[in-house]
Amino acid sequence: MSGSLSITSAIVDPALLDLPWNLPLEVWPEDSIAVLPKGISRHLVRFAHLSGYVVAIKETSEDLARREYDMLRTLQRLDVPCVEPVAVITNRTDDEGNALDSVLVTRHLRFSLPYRALYSQTLRPDTATRLVDAQAVLLVRLHIIGFFWGDVSLSNTLFRRDAGAFAAYLVDAETGSLYDRLSDGQREHDLEIARINIAGELLDLAAGGRLDEATDPIEVSNGILAAYRTLWSELTGSESFDSTERWRIAERVERLNDLGFDIEELAIRTDDSGSQVRIQPKVVDAGHHQRRLLRLTGLDAEENQARRLLNDLDAYAATNYGADADEEIAAHEWLATVFEPVIRAIPRELKGKLEPAEVFHQMLEHRWYLSQNEKRDVPLAEAVGSYIDTVLRHRRDEATVIDPPTGAFTLPIAIVDEEDWRDKV
Structure with a gap:
């Protein structure tokens, strides 16, 4: 490292000084690089430990690095x-004093994948839709x-x-702007x-033979309009x-x-005659099930995962405590006797396959299919053992998925989808 390097950071980590900032990113040594799948970017992006x-x-x-850094911090606060x-x-600067580009450093989101890694041999129609x-x-x-993205992709x-769907995270905020409110034209x-x-x-996937022939790219892309509207x-319409x-x-x-x-505020108005009521949510806040699960158990999960875990928790409470169950006591018991034993049963070498909430959701699905096929109520311990041996053990790690070596012909990353393991049951 040479020159008057300047670091603006939201965390205190002296290890930032140890990375080879005096080298262009494209020639960083292999011992500094983490090999992970990445999406297409107009800028050079590398991963590092x-x-x-x-x-x-x-x-x-x-200017762009500072702007995006500030924008991401604002979005996190929101x-x-x-x-x-x-x-x-x-x-x-390099060792000769030549100026090098500035860089933005972000933390890699564990258990996340770019869309190009979410296929086995081809991207299936239902996966593309999800x-x-x-x-x-x-x-x-x-x-x-009030955030205008400007480069949605x-x-x-x-x-x-x-839990059978996907949760999406914004990666690139370079073109984004934050307003008090977006106009219909901006949206x-x-x-x-x-x-x-x-x-x-x-x-592009279709041209490379990585898209199922039954998938119409135009139809799928048009689907975002219907889903969004x-x-x-x-969320915002009046009734x-x-x-x-x-x-x-x-209702x-x-x-x-x-x-x-969640609704933090609801506008309710009646007409002059009092015979008609008009309601409109004023402030909506995402993460209803996430917050309830976090409050009851301390588990931090995605929204659909939280919904699935809460369904199991509520069923446990109804079975063991009846209609008068104290949900906090029931949640404590469920966490100690159901969720945690399942997660502890996962062998150490398999813990990087999926995050715990997704493992638990998939195990519940696996147990249901086993019970349906065998026409009996499969015990939890038996379902866990079967799931580990027939499903989890055959997945690639999603905490650290490694790209295939360059220069050699290999099949693309094989991420087993939900439909794959259901077929195995």
Whole structure:
């Protein structure tokens, strides 16, 4: 390291000084590089080991690096799913004093994958649709807080498995801007960018033989429009009904909760005659099931995973405590006697396959299929053993998925999808 290196960081980690900032990113030594799959980027991006975790390093201009760093920190404070900013490194020079590009450092999101890694031999139609649905949910969440992305694409998103679906995380905020409120024109512009980019990305997969022949890239990309508008209308649209149908207020709240959103404020108005009621959610907040699970058990999971775990917890409480169950006591017992024993049963060498909440969800699904096939109630311990041996052991690690060596002909990364392991049962 040479010159007056400048580091702006949200964390205190002296190990940042040990990385070879005096070298262009493209020639960093192999012992500094973590080999992970990455999406398409207009900038050079490499992964590196730092203090026991992995960071993504992107070379760019100083202004863009600082702007994106600040934007990601703001989005984190607003509880938006995005990568964690670690540092901005400026004033880089090589050993001869020549200026090098500034870099943005973000923390790699464990158990996440770029869309190109989410296929085995081909990207299946239902998987492509689920990716686009996850992208639509992320875009709605961003638009609700007034964020205009400007470069919506699968490549600028990371995906984590979420109980049969996917959760999407924003990776690239370089083109984004935050406003008090987005106009309909701004939202539609972002949607059109998403539609065009996603179609192009899927057509690129198709050209490389990595897209199922039954998948129509244009149809799938158009799906983001329908998914987005349905969710946006449910979250922000007003609803009118007769004053005798006040139960519909609770029904609207329940529908939003089922979608994973809480209402912090609800505007309720009646007309002059008092016969018509009009309601409209004013502030919606994502993560309804995540927060309830965290409050009851301390487990931090994706939204669909949290919903699945809560369903099992509620069934446990109803079975063991009846209608008068104290949910906090029941949650403590469920955590100690059901969830934790399942996670402890996973062999050490398999713990990097999936995150614990996804393991538990898949084990419940596996147990259900076993019970259906064998026409009996399969005990939990038996289901866990079967799941480990027939499903989990055959998955690639999603905590650290390694790219195939360059220069050699290999099949693409094989990520076993839910349908694959269901076929094995």
